Amino acid sequence: MAKNYGEDLYGNESDACSFCGAKRRDGAILLSSSKGCNICSKCIAKGYQMLIENDVLHDEAASRRKEQKNTSLKFEDLLKPNEIKEFLDQYVIGQDDAKRYMSVAVYNHYKRLLHASGEASEVELDKSNILLVGPTGTGKTLMARTIAKLLNVPFTIVDATVLTEAGYVGEDVESILSRLLQVASYDVELAQRGIVFIDEIDKIASSSQNRTSDISREGVQRDLLPIVEGSSVNTKYGMVRTDHILFIAAGAFHFSKPSDMIPELQGRFPLRVELQALGKEEFLRILTEPDNALTKQYEALLGTEQIRLSFTRDGLEEVAAFAEDTNSRTENIGARRLYTIMEKILADISMMVY
Secondary structure, three states: OOOOOOOOOOOHHHOEOOOOOOEHHHOOOEEEOOOOOEEEHHHHHHHHHHHHHOOOOOOHHHHHHHHHHHOOOOOOOOOOHHHHHHHHHOOOOOOHHHHHHHHHHHHHHHHHHHHHHOOOOOOOOOOOOEEEEOOOOOOHHHHHHHHHHHHOOOEEEEEHHHEOOOOOOOEOOOHHHHHHHHHOOOOHHHHOOOEEEEEOHHHHOOOOOOOOOHHHHHHHHHHHHHHHHOOEEEEOOEEEEHHHOEEEEEEOOOOOOHHHOOHHHHHHOOEEEEOOOOOHHHHHHHHHOOOOOHHHHHHHHHHOOOOOOOOOHHHHHHHHHHHHHHHHHOOOOOOHHHHHHHHHHHHHHHHHHO
């Protein structure tokens, strides 16, 4: 039964949890009812856990975590590089060389984890993180996300531009692990075999032409070193070993080049994969071939309103050609140009049919 810790509805003492007595002034987060009763976040969590344990509620996050843990890595179940590439082919158009290198690198990484967990593993295999280099909109993020989906491992994206040196305002590099743990429902063991995608890493490289902010950029790079190489980091959820986490960094490197990063960080990303700019032919395939092609998405979207949408080959060729032309005359944003064009087209259609 709830205790009455309050003297009146608006008094200071009533600013306390009616169940455990935790006070707002001491940092408790309270949810208040219209009758003057309060419950703190900790008591809510305990109540929620009690309902889960008594099968009153179903914890979907825990179920996903259990499913991922049950999908333990085994040598006989580990997908071969050609199988990984075949899966990538379903979602990523073009970039055959990049997909081959990525497939081999990912296969070797998880084979290394299995080797390290073996009882007779006398030789320690070094960690090999991956650096993706290529223009915007060429499939860098999609490739990493698709691999994580295939392997059923936690995956998180971190923007390198928001990272700051430890002690400065902003997100320090250890926040990377917090994001990965969040995706893994704070299961440390599960997070330790996840994938971290560090986007825009070229923005923290020192431009060969502009070195005005080199100090802060270099500081972030140095803070990244122990995490991407492999270290044990103490978090409030337990010790996280990052030597089992695969780090994939990516950047366009328009105004800098990979060699502008400090040598130590370059060494932490020994596998360099280059992606090529996309043109009309690739744009047309992106619109039609992948399992999640834009045209299929829009057809499904309008299908919810019982509207049948179809695209002609000639029409899609015009869209692909226009995307290539616009990219050549303005900023080249790669395949993302297709989204802007298709959204414009479909917005006009939607106004007419809804």
